[in-house]
Amino acid sequence: MNQISLTIDGKRIQCEExxxxxxxxxxxxxxxxxxxxxxxxxxxxxxxxxVVEVKGARVLLPSCIxxxxxxxxxxxxxPRVMRARRTILEMLSASADLSEAPDLKKQIDTLQAxxxxxxxxxxNIQEPLIDNPFYIRDYGKCILCGKCVQVCSEEVQLxxxxxxxxxxxxxxxxxxxNRPLPETSCVFCGNCIEVCPTGALxxxxxxxxxx
Amino acid sequence: MxxxxxxxxxxxYCGVGCQIDLNIKEGRIISAKASEGKxxxxxxxxxxxxxxTDYTHHPTRLTKPLIRKDxxxxxxxxxxxxxxxxxxxDEALDMAADRISRTFLQSGSSAFGTFCCAKATNxxxxxxxxxxxxxxxxxxxxxCARLCHAAxxxxxxxxxxxxxMSNSIAExxxxxxxxxxxxxxxxxHPVISTYLKEAVVKNxxxxxxxxxxxxxxxxFAILHIQHKPGTDVAVYQAxxxxxxxxxxxxxxxxxxxxxxFEQYSASLDACxxxxxxxxTGVTADKIEQAARLYGEAEKAAFYWGMGIxxxxxxxxxxxxxxxxxxxxxxxxxxxxxxxxxxxQNNVQGCSDSGGLPNIYPGYQNVAxxxxxxxxxxxxxxxxxRKPGLTTLEMSDAIGEGIISDFIIMGENPLMSEPxxxxxxxxxxxxxxxxxxxxxxxxxxxxxxxxxxxxxxxxKNGTFTNSDRRVQLVRKALDPPGEAREDxxxxxxxxxxxxxxxxxxxxxxxxxSRADEIWDEMAELVPAFGGISHERIEREDGIHWPxxxxxxxxxxxxxxxxxxxxxxxxxxxxxxxxxxxxxxxFPYILSTGRVLYxxxxxxxxxxxxxxxxxxxxxxxxxxxxxxxxxxxxDSTVRVSSRRGSIELDIRISDRSxxxxxxxxxxxxxxxxxxxxxxxxxxxxxIPDYKICAVKIEKGR
Numbered sequence: 062m063n064q065i066s067l068t069i070d071g072k073r074i075q076c077e078e079x080x081x082x083x084x085x086x087x088x089x090x091x092x093x094x095x096x097x098x099x100x101x102x103x104x105x106x107x108x109x110x111x112v113v114e115v116k117g118a119r120v121l122l123p124s125c126i127x128x129x130x131x132x133x134x135x136x137x138x139x140p141r142v143m144r145a146r147r148t149i150l151e152m153l154s155a156s157a158d159l160s161e162a163p164d165l166k167k168q169i170d171t172l173q174a175x176x177x178x179x180x181x182x183x184x185n186i187q188e189p190l191i192d193n194p195f196y197i198r199d200y201g202k203c204i205l206c207g208k209c210v211q212v213c214s215e216e217v218q219l220x221x222x223x224x225x226x227x228x229x230x231x232x233x234x235x236x237x238x239n240r241p242l243p244e245t246s247c248v249f250c251g252n253c254i255e256v257c258p259t260g261a262l263x264x265x266x267x268x269x270x271x272x
Numbered sequence: 273m274x275x276x277x278x279x280x281x282x283x284x285y286c287g288v289g290c291q292i293d294l295n296i297k298e299g300r301i302i303s304a305k306a307s308e309g310k311x312x313x314x315x316x317x318x319x320x321x322x323x324x325t326d327y328t329h330h331p332t333r334l335t336k337p338l339i340r341k342d343x344x345x346x347x348x349x350x351x352x353x354x355x356x357x358x359x360x361x362d363e364a365l366d367m368a369a370d371r372i373s374r375t376f377l378q379s380g381s382s383a384f385g386t387f388c389c390a391k392a393t394n395x396x397x398x399x400x401x402x403x404x405x406x407x408x409x410x411x412x413x414x415x416c417a418r419l420c421h422a423a424x425x426x427x428x429x430x431x432x433x434x435x436x437m438s439n440s441i442a443e444x445x446x447x448x449x450x451x452x453x454x455x456x457x458x459x460x461h462p463v464i465s466t467y468l469k470e471a472v473v474k475n476x477x478x479x480x481x482x483x484x485x486x487x488x489x490x491x492f493a494i495l496h497i498q499h500k501p502g503t504d505v506a507v508y509q510a511x512x513x514x515x516x517x518x519x520x521x522x523x524x525x526x527x528x529x530x531x532x533f534e535q536y537s538a539s540l541d542a543c544x545x546x547x548x549x550x551x552t553g554v555t556a557d558k559i560e561q562a563a564r565l566y567g568e569a570e571k572a573a574f575y576w577g578m579g580i581x582x583x584x585x586x587x588x589x590x591x592x593x594x595x596x597x598x599x600x601x602x603x604x605x606x607x608x609x610x611x612x613x614x615x616q617n618n619v620q621g622c623s624d625s626g627g628l629p630n631i632y633p634g635y636q637n638v639a640x641x642x643x644x645x646x647x648x649x650x651x652x653x654x655x656x657r658k659p660g661l662t663t664l665e666m667s668d669a670i671g672e673g674i675i676s677d678f679i680i681m682g683e684n685p686l687m688s689e690p691x692x693x694x695x696x697x698x699x700x701x702x703x704x705x706x707x708x709x710x711x712x713x714x715x716x717x718x719x720x721x722x723x724x725x726x727x728x729x730x731k732n733g734t735f736t737n738s739d740r741r742v743q744l745v746r747k748a749l750d751p752p753g754e755a756r757e758d759x760x761x762x763x764x765x766x767x768x769x770x771x772x773x774x775x776x777x778x779x780x781x782x783x784s785r786a787d788e789i790w791d792e793m794a795e796l797v798p799a800f801g802g803i804s805h806e807r808i809e810r811e812d813g814i815h816w817p818x819x820x821x822x823x824x825x826x827x828x829x830x831x832x833x834x835x836x837x838x839x840x841x842x843x844x845x846x847x848x849x850x851x852x853x854x855x856x857f858p859y860i861l862s863t864g865r866v867l868y869x870x871x872x873x874x875x876x877x878x879x880x881x882x883x884x885x886x887x888x889x890x891x892x893x894x895x896x897x898x899x900x901x902x903x904x905d906s907t908v909r910v911s912s913r914r915g916s917i918e919l920d921i922r923i924s925d926r927s928x929x930x931x932x933x934x935x936x937x938x939x940x941x942x943x944x945x946x947x948x949x950x951x952x953x954x955x956x957i958p959d960y961k962i963c964a965v966k967i968e969k970g971r
Binding site: 101161193194195196199210214215217219243248249250254255264265267270 | 295297302303305306314315316317318322323326460462466469470473474492502678880881883884
């Protein structure tokens with residue numbers, strides 16, 4: 062692999078060609094917050110929380126899927142970046158219940174995001190779906206990071222029980238034809254619970270223990 | 273959700289050996305998750321590991337020693353809890369020791385039969401076999417490996433000299449071509465199946481499935497060979513024929529690493545694909561295709577399960593696979609190999625620890641004078657040189673009155689043995705039966721004394737997974753009530769029996785922690801020499817052989833040589849000893865597992881897993897269902913010459929026509945009422961996958 066050099070937050074670094082900006086930054090101990098990114102999954106580049114400012118680029122670039130280039134100059138926490146991240150958190154707060162998303166709550170605190178800023182007129186209250194003996198789906202907490210769909214399909218389990226249904230504002234995680242899980246190809250491995258960042262997917266025993 | 277604690281340990285279900293974190297709150301396991309980033313599962317689990325550990329909290333756990341109320345009746349009858357009374361540990365252990373020592377002094381060591389346990393730790397099993405060999409002076413010890421992979425072991429021992437899986441799980445990503453045969457991998461080894469499926473989908477590996485049933489793995493295969501049950505040898509011999517005919521073998525590997533090829537290849541002349549077509553029902557061109565794919569592949573591996581081994585021809589089945597691997601040189605490199613997928617969490621370790629009738633720990637032969645002297649010196653007592661009886665031979669010996677005392681740790685032969693009528697009749701003749709278990713199962717109902725044991729989450733020790741990786745089991749909770757860890761129970765029993773027969777074993781069974789037991793075993797087993805609990809704690813798991821502290825362990829085997837030196841080809845004759853369907857019993861019955869249950873069901877039927885799969889069923893092809901006038905609402909009766917069970921019907925083209933499939937987990941319709949106890953001549957494994965049955969409308 063060719064070595065290239067770039068500048069991240071004013072620091073000149075050498076790294077291998079082909080890395081993403083996120084990987085290069087983390088290898089230098091510079092942390093960039095993420096939401097939909099997971100180390101062992103293909104980055105979907107969905108949430109845009111990991112955006113950075115790259116000199117010469119018109120828009121902020123998602124660091125999880127942008128490859129480093131020789132001579133690149135990257136700012137990971139410029140005011141513009143911070144405002145974008147704060148706004149993402151504020152919009153997520155308006156669309157989902159983040160009370161069981163410890164990592165997101167930490168990011169909200171760090172960035173001093175105003176969680177009430179886009180407060181919806183009608184709160185998004187959904188009853189948790191309990192359709193099987195093993196785990197519940199509480200889509201009021203879902204931020205559509207899509208990790209559950211990834212592990213359920215190509216990335217890990219190859220069971221293809223979960224999918225993204227609908228478009229735009231109507232996008233949601235669902236089963237095919239919205240069937241209850243026991244009627245789908247779900248094998249209840251629960252690997253989706255493992256990657257859910259917000260507690261939208263949860264073992265039933267944990268859920269019942271909290272009530 | 274806040275937990276009090278999280279404890280990392282090893283999953284108690286299959287041989288994959290997934291690392292799991294148990295979340296504990298108020299003395300209970302609330303949930304489990306995969307340990308982050310740890311081999312072999314790297315964050316993956318299946319439904320059993322993630323949700324199925326709740327059996328440990330089931331209200332029917334045994335919490336106090338039990339003694340049968342009607343001891344010493346002429347004929348032993350099964351009884352539930354009402355047939356037992358609670359006792360103190362002292363009373364129960366004394367009574368067990370009294371009865372055992374009485375037999376020892378009156379009838380000698382050949383009156384004992386014992387089962388150790390593939391679900392218990394290496395330490396439990398090492399100590400159990402030490403008790404059996406050094407105190408009871410018998411080698412009559414075996415465990416359920418006999419009923420699952422005995423034929424794989426026998427075959428691979430003959431061909432290579434070692435029976436363990438030759439690849440590590442991590443190598444699956446290197447696969448180029450692999451054959452899955454007689455393994456319903458997605459249900460029996462779900463996490464391994466995700467790696468295999470991934471090899472196909474992500475790495476363009478090619479998969480051949482050779483299995484009579486249309487299992488889920490077949491969806492990922494480029495070729496599915498659906499042969500008639502019991503005709504495996506014909507499929508593989510014909511593949512070998514094609515490989516020899518078209519010179520697809522590896523001359524270099526054959527010359528350097530094997531013996532007997534010329535003779536073997538000459539024996540294949542008649543085994544043409546056309547010959548196999550008549551026997552197997554598989555078209556000759558499919559067999560040609562499979563042979564070419566395997567022969568021409570750069571790196572190829574076999575993965576198999578019970579479909580190969582649980583057969584009256586199990587050893588031949590295994591040898592036919594080993595022959596192919598040897599001629600193509602698909603051994604000894606990463607991603608190539610022969611891999612029997614082990615069923616139980618510690619079935620590999622239980623065998624490694626000496627839980628077999630012919631070997632001491634580390635596969636050192638009991639009949640070998642040098643080995644015997646070594647263990648006599650280590651254990652400070654004289655030992656019996658005569659290899660013991662295998663599982664079903666012990667059952668026979670009980671029936672014949674030769675064995676009068678049976679000691680069982682954690683096994684459930686009255687679900688797992690074939691022809692249960694016969695098995696029950698045998699057990700009812702025992703004079704004395706001691707059981708160590710966590711539940712009162714079908715077998716425990718025949719016991720005189722039941723000693724309550726700790727579950728996997730309540731003890732320390734090690735399990736060895738299917739790819740020979742020794743991993744830690746960590747205590748997360750105290751055992752319920754007065755239950756104790758198995759090795760503690762065995763130590764007490766050994767000391768008490770010793771005193772009664774006039775020998776002092778107190779120093780030989782004087783352990784305060786499980787790791788002290790491991791250290792004793794590691795000193796006696798060269799392959800474990802470099803492994804200690806402390807080192808596993810640091811390194812997360814070590815593949816044996818690992819002879820010394822500087823050795824890094826052995827993820828794959830046979831890189832330079834085989835344990836027997838050269839790999840040996842075996843000529844095979846096609847025989848058919850299985851019970852064949854006829855006018856009275858026109859269907860072939862095959863048995864196996866479903867995703868949500870575990871073997872005899874002692875654990876999973878007491879778990880939330882039972883909620884999704886609560887009822888026994890028989891799987892039947894739609895054409896057969898139509899022929900028998902059965903619809904999906906029918907309850908049916910399936911009968912063989914030995915027994916009859918009633919269960920639900922599931923109409924599906926997963927099973928081919930003429931074949932019925934029934935899972936093994938359901939005591940209320942135990943399929944082993946129907947199976948036959950004919951065995952493979954060298955492995956002594958029964959023919960679980962084939963017997964003749966009929967099906968009719970039930971009540």
